[in-house]
Amino acid sequence: MNIIVCIKQVPETTEVKINPQTNTLIREGVKSIINPFDMYAIEEAVRLKEKLGAKTTVITMGPPQAESALREALSMGIDEAILISDRAFAGSDTWVTSYVLASAIKKMGNFDLILCGKQASDGDTAQVGPGISAHLDIPQVTYVKKIEDIHDNSIRVERMLEEGYEIIESPLPVLLTVVKEINEPRLPSFKGMMRAKQAKILLWSQKELNLDPQKVGLYGSPTQVIKIFSPPSRKGGKILRGEAQEVVNQLVDLLREELT
Amino acid sequence: MEYLLSDEQKMLQELSRKIAEERIRPVAAKYDANEEFPWEIMNILAQSDLFGIFIPQEYGGTSGGVLDLCIVTEELSRACGGIAVCYAASALGTFPIILFGNEQQKRRYLPDLAAGKKLAAFGLTEPEAGSDASAIKTTARRESNYYVLNGTKHFITNGGEADIYVIVAITDKTKGARGASAFIVEKGTRGFSFGKKEDKLGIRASSTRELIFDECRVPAENMLSKEGMGFIITMKTFDMSRPGVAAQAVGIAQGALDLAIKYAKERQQFGKSISSFQGIQWMLADMATQIEAARSLVYSVARMIDAGYKDVAKDSAMAKLFASDTAMRVTIDAVQIFGGYGYMRDYPIEKYMRDAKITQIYEGTNQIQRNIIALQLIKEMVK
Structure with a gap:
């Protein structure tokens, strides 16, 4: 069984800062981590490997420094890692990103299961996982909270809904996006970290993937980001104290002032 | 300060800091209040390979040294000194086997200790023998292929929780300090039981307990080094x-x-x-x-x-x-x-x-x- 885990390196913060000139994330001074939801995908892959015996591969598309995210995945027990990186991929939207990742997965050849986190903590789109399955023309199940069973080329999973869950069976290969309820990711091990440090990480660029330059990067992306901005923070409120009648009058006056 | 640590030591520092912050700090107060042994944390340390860092590779460790052990102990102690000592006390019980164990003893005990499947402890202190360690009264009497241990150790860290104990006992009363020997004693050996568990001021997550030996027969092959080396x-x-x-x-x-x-x-x-x-x-x-x-x-x-x-x-x-x-x-x-x-x-x-x-x-x-x-x-x- 071959399992592929798709991960993204993200800034370690929920308060993303944006450069208003370039409309891009400010990454300086913010530590990079593996997208927290992808940690569950990694853990699930390692658990399946331990249970069923599988070859696990982690892939990411990103700048060269995303290599550290791959090494962290290796330290948790993933077997191999591929970094998909090229200047030509810069500015790719979710359509292009899923196209490039799907192309890389095709190049890898045999696969039975693709695991992704349900969404990235920076972009929050939840589009890349489903996008990969569309480009590969394979089934997808999103928001998976449990893998119940895998046998005879078929998988049964529990898919989280707002109230309860549904049980879905799918043929393999399939792409799953997972939620945090699925497991508790392990910490890396020291031996795993030492192995990860020495592991060779494959680097695939546009050339290796043989992609049409018109279809990747900012140019190939149908999404056009016109403007990104942080919503203005709420100003502190005002508390009026005193007798009800007096306060009501004050309030009415203040509201009148606001309107004029 | 720059401590000029090796890449491996920096990894150990990062890993143990992560465990301390994410797993130990949130539960430190609970273990302190309940005076309960932190097995949940010991298992995490085991899975992260931290018990083997000072144990040679051929016995399942990663062949680091005392500095590696210090780095990890320091990081764990930042979050909880009590949980850290459960880890460090196992090292204390393991060192005699690394330093003085023969090949057979090392093969038998070190792999499980390196993997954290078992914890170790060191038993020297007795009610009448603290700073004056030479006053110990626990005896080991030779009987064919066995030594028969009698006596009580107390204040033993990891007592009751550890599986492997290194026990110092007197084999020859006439020789004073040169009459003591050290034995590896496994939990479950007949005649080896646990007594009072101490209620302590601090490091309350750790177990500090009495070890009682009553006609406890230990195979002679479990002696470390030779008689008199205790x-x-x-x-x-x-x-x-x-x-x-x-x-x-x-x-x-x-x-x-x-x-x-x-x-x-x-x-x-x-x-x-x-x-x-x-x-x-x-x-x-x-x-x-x-x-x-x-x-x-x-x-x-x-x-x-x-x-x-x-x-x-x-x-x-x-x-x-x-x-x-x-x-x-x-x-x-x-x-x-x-x-x-x-x-x-x-x-x-x-x-x-x-x-x-x-x-x-x-x-x-x-x-x-x-x-x-x-x-x-x-x-x-x-x-």
Whole structure:
């Protein structure tokens, strides 16, 4: 069984800062981590490997420094890692990103299961996982909270809904996006970290993937980001104290002032 | 400070800090209050390969040294000195096997200890034999292929929880200190049971318990080295393990300083943060300086041991003495900076002060450390 885990390196913060000139994330001074939801995908892959015996591969598309995210995945027990990186991929939207990742997965050849986190903590789109399955023309199940069973080329999973869950069976290969309820990711091990440090990480660029330059990067992306901005923070409120009648009058006056 | 650690040591530091922050800190108060053994954390440390870092590779470890052990112990102690000592005490029980075990003993015991499947403990102290270790009364009498142990050890860290015990007992009363021998005794051996579990001031997550030997038959092949080597094994073991206690003290002190700085910045009095007062600033500066000095001493001694220097008794004693006295001073000052809140159990700082105290007492009281240092100074002068 071959399992592929798709991960993204993200800034370690929920308060993303944006450069208003370039409309891009400010990454300086913010530590990079593996997208927290992808940690569950990694853990699930390692658990399946331990249970069923599988070859696990982690892939990411990103700048060269995303290599550290791959090494962290290796330290948790993933077997191999591929970094998909090229200047030509810069500015790719979710359509292009899923196209490039799907192309890389095709190049890898045999696969039975693709695991992704349900969404990235920076972009929050939840589009890349489903996008990969569309480009590969394979089934997808999103928001998976449990893998119940895998046998005879078929998988049964529990898919989280707002109230309860549904049980879905799918043929393999399939792409799953997972939620945090699925497991508790392990910490890396020291031996795993030492192995990860020495592991060779494959680097695939546009050339290796043989992609049409018109279809990747900012140019190939149908999404056009016109403007990104942080919503203005709420100003502190005002508390009026005193007798009800007096306060009501004050309030009415203040509201009148606001309107004029 | 830059400590010039190797890449592997930096990885160990990062890994153990992560475990301390994410897994230990949130549960430290719970284990302190319940005085419950932290198996959940021991399992995490085992899965992360941390029990094997000072054990040779051929026995399942990663062949690091005393400095590696110090780095991990320090990081764990920053979050909880009690949980850290459960880890460090297993190393204390493992060192005699690494240092004096024969091939068969090493093959039999080290792989499980390296994997953290089993914990170890070291049993020397008795009710009448603390600083005066030569006063131990537990005996081991030879009977064909066995030694029969009788006596009681007390204050044994990891007692009851560990599976592998190294026990020092008298094999020849007529020879005094040269009449002691060391044995590996497995939990479950007939005649080996556990007595009173102590209710302690600090390091309450750890188990401190009595070991009772009543006609306990231990196979003769479980003797470490040979008869009469008991105290030499003990002294050499302590030389290796004292930097670990010192590292525990450094970690407790650093953890207390971290909290004190954070609190001093947050706490407002007289209309400003108390960290803006020189009185507080100078305390913080002194605490930090003392910790750095202690850490440098500990790391230096650990490096000496790892480089193969054998004559480290004095240096090892100095590291333990200085670091533990530092931990006590720093944690008292940290409580002072917290003021009234510092005295309350709702805040985490008083635990650091309670945990620090033991580092001045165990693995040789600081008075015994001074004896070791002074004796060596005088010996060196005679040369």
